[in-house]
Amino acid sequence: MTTLLDGKTLSKTIQSELAEEVKVLKDQGIQPGLAVILVGDDPASQVYVGSKRKTCEKLGILSKASILPASTSQDELMAIVDQYNSDPEIHGILCQLPLPAHLDEQQVIEAIAPSKDVDCFHPENVGRVLIGMPRFLPCTPHGIVQLIKRTGIETTGKHTVILGRSDIVGKPLAAMMLQKDSGENMGCNSTVTVCHSATKNLEELCREADILVAAIGKPEFVKGHMVKEGAVVIDVGINRIDADNEKGYRLVGDVDFEEVKPRCQAITPVPGGVGPMTIAMLMYNTVSSARLS
Ligand SMILES: Nc1nc2c(c(=O)[nH]1)N[C@@H](CN(C=O)c1ccc(C(=O)N[C@@H](CCC(=O)O)C(=O)O)cc1)CN2
Numbered sequence: 001m002t003t004l005l006d007g008k009t010l011s012k013t014i015q016s017e018l019a020e021e022v023k024v025l026k027d028q029g030i031q032p033g034l035a036v037i038l039v040g041d042d043p044a045s046q047v048y049v050g051s052k053r054k055t056c057e058k059l060g061i062l063s064k065a066s067i068l069p070a071s072t073s074q075d076e077l078m079a080i081v082d083q084y085n086s087d088p089e090i091h092g093i094l095c096q097l098p099l100p101a102h103l104d105e106q107q108v109i110e111a112i113a114p115s116k117d118v119d120c121f122h123p124e125n126v127g128r129v130l131i132g133m134p135r136f137l138p139c140t141p142h143g144i145v146q147l148i149k150r151t152g153i154e155t156t157g158k159h160t161v162i163l164g165r166s167d168i169v170g171k172p173l174a175a176m177m178l179q180k181d182s183g184e185n186m187g188c189n190s191t192v193t194v195c196h197s198a199t200k201n202l203e204e205l206c207r208e209a210d211i212l213v214a215a216i217g218k219p220e221f222v223k224g225h226m227v228k229e230g231a232v233v234i235d236v237g238i239n240r241i242d243a244d245n246e247k248g249y250r251l252v253g254d255v256d257f258e259e260v261k262p263r264c265q266a267i268t269p270v271p272g273g274v275g276p277m278t279i280a281m282l283m284y285n286t287v288s289s290a291r292l293s
Pocket of ligand 1: 044048094095098140270273279
Protein backbone atom coordinates (compact mmCIF):
# COMPACT_ATOMS: atom_id res chain seq x y z
CA MET A 1 0.00 0.00 0.00
CA THR A 2 1.34 3.41 -0.95
CA THR A 3 0.93 6.21 1.61
CA LEU A 4 -0.44 9.44 0.17
CA LEU A 5 1.44 12.40 1.69
CA ASP A 6 -1.57 14.67 2.05
CA GLY A 7 -0.29 18.25 2.22
CA LYS A 8 -3.77 19.70 2.19
CA THR A 9 -4.72 17.98 5.45
CA LEU A 10 -1.34 18.51 7.14
CA SER A 11 -1.35 22.20 6.19
CA LYS A 12 -4.71 22.55 7.97
CA THR A 13 -3.29 20.91 11.10
CA ILE A 14 -0.33 23.30 11.07
CA GLN A 15 -2.67 26.24 10.49
CA SER A 16 -4.72 25.23 13.56
CA GLU A 17 -1.53 25.10 15.64
CA LEU A 18 -0.56 28.55 14.35
CA ALA A 19 -4.02 30.03 15.00
CA GLU A 20 -3.55 29.04 18.68
CA GLU A 21 -0.14 30.68 18.72
CA VAL A 22 -1.54 33.87 17.14
CA LYS A 23 -4.11 34.03 19.99
CA VAL A 24 -1.31 33.77 22.57
CA LEU A 25 0.69 36.52 20.82
CA LYS A 26 -2.38 38.76 20.64
CA ASP A 27 -2.91 38.27 24.39
CA GLN A 28 0.65 39.57 24.78
CA GLY A 29 -0.22 42.62 22.63
CA ILE A 30 1.52 41.34 19.49
CA GLN A 31 -0.54 41.29 16.27
CA PRO A 32 1.41 39.35 13.57
CA GLY A 33 1.35 41.07 10.17
CA LEU A 34 2.34 40.00 6.63
CA ALA A 35 2.83 42.25 3.59
CA VAL A 36 2.46 40.71 0.13
CA ILE A 37 3.63 42.43 -3.05
CA LEU A 38 2.33 41.26 -6.42
CA VAL A 39 3.45 42.86 -9.69
CA GLY A 40 1.67 42.07 -12.95
CA ASP A 41 -1.17 39.76 -13.89
CA ASP A 42 0.24 36.24 -13.92
CA PRO A 43 -2.87 34.10 -13.20
CA ALA A 44 -1.05 31.49 -11.08
CA SER A 45 0.61 34.20 -8.95
CA GLN A 46 -2.80 35.83 -8.42
CA VAL A 47 -4.12 32.47 -7.11
CA TYR A 48 -1.17 32.05 -4.71
CA VAL A 49 -1.38 35.63 -3.40
CA GLY A 50 -5.13 35.18 -2.91
CA SER A 51 -4.51 32.00 -0.89
CA LYS A 52 -1.87 33.71 1.23
CA ARG A 53 -4.22 36.57 2.06
CA LYS A 54 -7.14 34.20 2.86
CA THR A 55 -4.93 32.06 5.09
CA CYS A 56 -3.75 35.16 7.00
CA GLU A 57 -7.38 36.12 7.60
CA LYS A 58 -8.22 32.59 8.81
CA LEU A 59 -5.31 32.59 11.28
CA GLY A 60 -5.87 36.11 12.63
CA ILE A 61 -2.75 37.49 10.93
CA LEU A 62 -2.96 41.08 9.66
CA SER A 63 -2.44 41.12 5.89
CA LYS A 64 -1.44 44.12 3.80
CA ALA A 65 -1.08 43.85 0.03
CA SER A 66 0.38 45.95 -2.77
CA ILE A 67 -1.11 44.74 -6.05
CA LEU A 68 0.81 46.59 -8.75
CA PRO A 69 0.53 46.83 -12.54
CA ALA A 70 3.07 45.07 -14.79
CA SER A 71 4.37 48.52 -15.79
CA THR A 72 5.69 49.19 -12.23
CA SER A 73 9.29 50.45 -12.27
CA GLN A 74 12.15 49.09 -10.17
CA ASP A 75 12.28 52.35 -8.19
CA GLU A 76 8.55 52.20 -7.40
CA LEU A 77 8.89 48.60 -6.25
CA MET A 78 11.93 49.38 -4.09
CA ALA A 79 10.04 52.26 -2.46
CA ILE A 80 7.21 49.90 -1.48
CA VAL A 81 9.68 47.41 0.02
CA ASP A 82 11.26 50.27 2.00
CA GLN A 83 7.86 51.34 3.28
CA TYR A 84 7.09 47.82 4.58
CA ASN A 85 10.61 47.51 6.04
CA SER A 86 9.83 50.41 8.36
CA ASP A 87 6.17 49.51 9.02
CA PRO A 88 5.95 48.41 12.70
CA GLU A 89 2.71 46.48 11.99
CA ILE A 90 4.52 44.22 9.51
CA HIS A 91 6.67 41.25 10.61
CA GLY A 92 6.92 39.53 7.22
CA ILE A 93 7.34 40.85 3.67
CA LEU A 94 7.26 38.87 0.45
CA CYS A 95 7.36 39.77 -3.19
CA GLN A 96 5.57 37.14 -5.26
CA LEU A 97 7.84 35.58 -7.91
CA PRO A 98 8.34 35.57 -10.81
CA LEU A 99 8.44 39.31 -11.43
CA PRO A 100 7.89 40.77 -14.91
CA ALA A 101 11.08 40.49 -16.99
CA HIS A 102 12.10 44.17 -16.75
CA LEU A 103 12.38 43.99 -12.94
CA ASP A 104 15.45 42.83 -11.02
CA GLU A 105 14.30 40.11 -8.60
CA GLN A 106 17.60 39.82 -6.76
CA GLN A 107 17.70 43.56 -6.00
CA VAL A 108 14.20 43.32 -4.51
CA ILE A 109 15.05 40.21 -2.46
CA GLU A 110 18.16 41.92 -1.06
CA ALA A 111 16.19 45.07 -0.20
CA ILE A 112 13.83 43.20 2.14
CA ALA A 113 15.01 43.49 5.76
CA PRO A 114 16.47 40.05 6.66
CA SER A 115 14.44 40.09 9.91
CA LYS A 116 11.20 40.35 7.82
CA ASP A 117 12.27 38.01 5.00
CA VAL A 118 9.67 35.29 5.64
CA ASP A 119 10.35 33.68 2.23
CA CYS A 120 13.95 33.14 3.43
CA PHE A 121 15.34 34.29 0.06
CA HIS A 122 17.73 37.02 1.36
CA PRO A 123 21.41 35.95 1.06
CA GLU A 124 21.89 36.42 4.83
CA ASN A 125 19.04 34.02 5.61
CA VAL A 126 20.08 31.55 2.89
CA GLY A 127 23.59 31.54 4.38
CA ARG A 128 22.21 30.91 7.86
CA VAL A 129 20.29 27.86 6.59
CA LEU A 130 23.45 26.57 4.93
CA ILE A 131 25.43 26.66 8.19
CA GLY A 132 22.59 25.16 10.24
CA MET A 133 21.78 28.39 12.15
CA PRO A 134 18.49 29.43 10.53
CA ARG A 135 16.47 32.54 11.40
CA PHE A 136 13.71 31.30 9.06
CA LEU A 137 13.43 28.14 6.98
CA PRO A 138 12.52 28.46 3.28
CA CYS A 139 8.81 27.70 2.87
CA THR A 140 8.67 24.96 0.21
CA PRO A 141 11.70 22.98 1.50
CA HIS A 142 10.42 23.32 5.08
CA GLY A 143 6.98 22.11 3.94
CA ILE A 144 8.60 19.06 2.35
CA VAL A 145 10.61 18.25 5.50
CA GLN A 146 7.48 18.64 7.66
CA LEU A 147 5.53 16.30 5.36
CA ILE A 148 8.29 13.69 5.58
CA LYS A 149 8.99 14.00 9.33
CA ARG A 150 5.37 14.25 10.52
CA THR A 151 4.56 11.08 8.53
CA GLY A 152 7.30 9.28 10.47
CA ILE A 153 9.49 8.64 7.43
CA GLU A 154 13.13 8.03 8.38
CA THR A 155 15.65 10.35 6.73
CA THR A 156 18.87 9.54 8.62
CA GLY A 157 21.34 7.72 6.39
CA LYS A 158 18.92 7.75 3.46
CA HIS A 159 19.96 8.80 -0.04
CA THR A 160 17.95 11.85 -1.13
CA VAL A 161 18.10 12.69 -4.82
CA ILE A 162 16.82 16.15 -5.78
CA LEU A 163 15.98 16.95 -9.39
CA GLY A 164 16.49 20.70 -9.86
CA ARG A 165 18.94 23.26 -8.45
CA SER A 166 16.69 26.33 -8.10
CA ASP A 167 17.39 28.91 -5.39
CA ILE A 168 13.82 28.48 -4.07
CA VAL A 169 13.67 24.68 -3.78
CA GLY A 170 16.60 22.52 -4.94
CA LYS A 171 19.53 24.28 -3.27
CA PRO A 172 17.97 25.08 0.13
CA LEU A 173 16.30 21.65 0.32
CA ALA A 174 19.69 20.02 -0.31
CA ALA A 175 21.09 21.99 2.67
CA MET A 176 18.20 20.93 4.94
CA MET A 177 18.27 17.26 3.93
CA LEU A 178 22.05 17.23 4.46
CA GLN A 179 22.05 19.09 7.79
CA LYS A 180 22.83 17.09 10.93
CA ASP A 181 19.59 16.40 12.79
CA SER A 182 19.94 17.99 16.21
CA GLY A 183 16.30 17.92 17.25
CA GLU A 184 15.01 21.41 16.56
CA ASN A 185 16.79 22.50 13.40
CA MET A 186 14.86 20.40 10.88
CA GLY A 187 18.06 18.72 9.75
CA CYS A 188 17.63 15.30 8.15
CA ASN A 189 21.04 13.55 8.27
CA SER A 190 20.53 12.42 4.71
CA THR A 191 23.09 11.84 1.92
CA VAL A 192 22.19 14.22 -0.88
CA THR A 193 22.62 14.21 -4.65
CA VAL A 194 21.39 17.18 -6.70
CA CYS A 195 20.71 16.53 -10.40
CA HIS A 196 20.33 19.21 -13.09
CA SER A 197 20.30 19.79 -16.83
CA ALA A 198 23.98 18.82 -17.19
CA THR A 199 23.77 15.65 -15.05
CA LYS A 200 24.84 12.70 -17.24
CA ASN A 201 23.43 9.61 -15.50
CA LEU A 202 20.23 11.20 -14.18
CA GLU A 203 17.92 8.16 -14.53
CA GLU A 204 20.46 5.90 -12.84
CA LEU A 205 20.82 8.35 -9.92
CA CYS A 206 17.03 8.59 -9.57
CA ARG A 207 16.81 4.81 -9.29
CA GLU A 208 19.28 4.95 -6.36
CA ALA A 209 17.11 7.38 -4.38
CA ASP A 210 15.43 6.38 -1.12
CA ILE A 211 13.81 9.83 -1.22
CA LEU A 212 13.31 11.34 -4.67
CA VAL A 213 12.30 15.01 -4.97
CA ALA A 214 11.24 16.34 -8.38
CA ALA A 215 11.46 20.12 -8.76
CA ILE A 216 12.31 20.78 -12.40
CA GLY A 217 9.06 22.15 -13.84
CA LYS A 218 8.73 19.44 -16.51
CA PRO A 219 5.27 17.87 -16.59
CA GLU A 220 5.29 14.14 -15.66
CA PHE A 221 9.06 13.87 -16.22
CA VAL A 222 9.65 11.13 -13.62
CA LYS A 223 8.42 7.80 -14.96
CA GLY A 224 7.95 4.45 -13.20
CA HIS A 225 11.26 2.95 -14.41
CA MET A 226 13.16 5.87 -12.77
CA VAL A 227 11.96 5.03 -9.25
CA LYS A 228 13.30 2.37 -6.87
CA GLU A 229 10.71 0.03 -5.31
CA GLY A 230 9.76 1.40 -1.87
CA ALA A 231 11.07 4.94 -2.48
CA VAL A 232 9.46 8.09 -1.08
CA VAL A 233 8.58 10.47 -3.94
CA ILE A 234 8.02 14.19 -3.40
CA ASP A 235 6.57 16.11 -6.34
CA VAL A 236 7.18 19.87 -6.22
CA GLY A 237 6.04 20.53 -9.80
CA ILE A 238 2.83 22.45 -10.46
CA ASN A 239 2.36 22.52 -14.23
CA ARG A 240 -0.76 23.81 -15.96
CA ILE A 241 -1.47 21.72 -19.06
CA ASP A 242 -4.28 22.33 -21.56
CA ALA A 243 -7.46 20.40 -20.82
CA ASP A 244 -10.96 20.25 -22.21
CA ASN A 245 -12.66 21.45 -19.00
CA GLU A 246 -14.15 24.64 -17.52
CA LYS A 247 -10.75 26.09 -16.55
CA GLY A 248 -9.10 25.13 -19.85
CA TYR A 249 -6.22 23.47 -17.96
CA ARG A 250 -5.43 20.83 -15.38
CA LEU A 251 -2.56 20.61 -12.91
CA VAL A 252 0.08 17.92 -13.14
CA GLY A 253 3.32 17.52 -11.24
CA ASP A 254 6.83 16.67 -12.40
CA VAL A 255 6.03 13.02 -11.62
CA ASP A 256 3.86 10.67 -13.66
CA PHE A 257 1.67 9.92 -10.62
CA GLU A 258 -0.24 6.90 -12.00
CA GLU A 259 2.93 5.18 -13.21
CA VAL A 260 5.06 5.95 -10.15
CA LYS A 261 2.56 5.52 -7.28
CA PRO A 262 2.44 1.67 -7.29
CA ARG A 263 6.24 1.52 -6.84
CA CYS A 264 6.45 3.88 -3.84
CA GLN A 265 6.32 3.67 -0.07
CA ALA A 266 4.85 7.19 -0.11
CA ILE A 267 4.11 9.92 -2.66
CA THR A 268 2.73 13.49 -2.72
CA PRO A 269 -0.21 14.24 -5.03
CA VAL A 270 -0.50 17.33 -7.26
CA PRO A 271 -2.56 19.28 -6.38
CA GLY A 272 -2.81 18.82 -2.62
CA GLY A 273 0.77 17.87 -1.78
CA VAL A 274 3.67 20.28 -1.42
CA GLY A 275 1.79 23.41 -2.63
CA PRO A 276 -0.47 23.91 0.42
CA MET A 277 2.51 23.22 2.71
CA THR A 278 4.36 26.19 1.19
CA ILE A 279 1.64 28.55 2.39
CA ALA A 280 1.42 26.90 5.83
CA MET A 281 5.17 27.37 6.34
CA LEU A 282 4.96 30.99 5.21
CA MET A 283 2.43 31.53 7.99
CA TYR A 284 4.78 29.69 10.38
CA ASN A 285 7.60 32.11 9.50
CA THR A 286 5.33 35.13 9.90
CA VAL A 287 4.25 34.01 13.36
CA SER A 288 7.90 33.24 14.31
CA SER A 289 8.96 36.68 13.10
CA ALA A 290 6.25 38.34 15.21
CA ARG A 291 7.32 36.28 18.22
CA LEU A 292 10.95 37.36 17.71
CA SER A 293 10.04 41.06 17.28
N1 LIG B 1 7.70 34.93 -3.18
C1 LIG B 1 7.47 33.66 -3.53
N2 LIG B 1 7.18 33.37 -4.81
C2 LIG B 1 6.96 32.07 -5.16
C3 LIG B 1 6.99 31.04 -4.18
C4 LIG B 1 7.30 31.39 -2.85
O1 LIG B 1 7.38 30.53 -1.92
N3 LIG B 1 7.51 32.71 -2.56
N4 LIG B 1 6.64 29.74 -4.52
C5 LIG B 1 5.93 29.50 -5.77
C6 LIG B 1 4.45 29.79 -5.72
N5 LIG B 1 3.76 29.51 -4.45
C7 LIG B 1 3.89 30.39 -3.42
O2 LIG B 1 4.13 31.54 -3.59
C8 LIG B 1 2.78 28.47 -4.34
C9 LIG B 1 2.61 27.54 -5.33
C10 LIG B 1 1.58 26.60 -5.22
C11 LIG B 1 0.74 26.59 -4.13
C12 LIG B 1 -0.42 25.66 -4.01
O3 LIG B 1 -1.04 25.59 -2.98
N6 LIG B 1 -0.78 24.95 -5.07
C13 LIG B 1 -1.97 24.13 -5.10
C14 LIG B 1 -2.63 24.30 -6.45
C15 LIG B 1 -3.10 25.71 -6.66
C16 LIG B 1 -3.63 25.98 -8.06
O4 LIG B 1 -4.80 25.72 -8.28
O5 LIG B 1 -2.85 26.45 -8.92
C17 LIG B 1 -1.57 22.68 -4.86
O6 LIG B 1 -0.45 22.29 -5.20
O7 LIG B 1 -2.41 21.96 -4.32
C18 LIG B 1 0.93 27.52 -3.14
C19 LIG B 1 1.94 28.45 -3.25
C20 LIG B 1 6.54 30.38 -6.86
N7 LIG B 1 6.64 31.74 -6.43
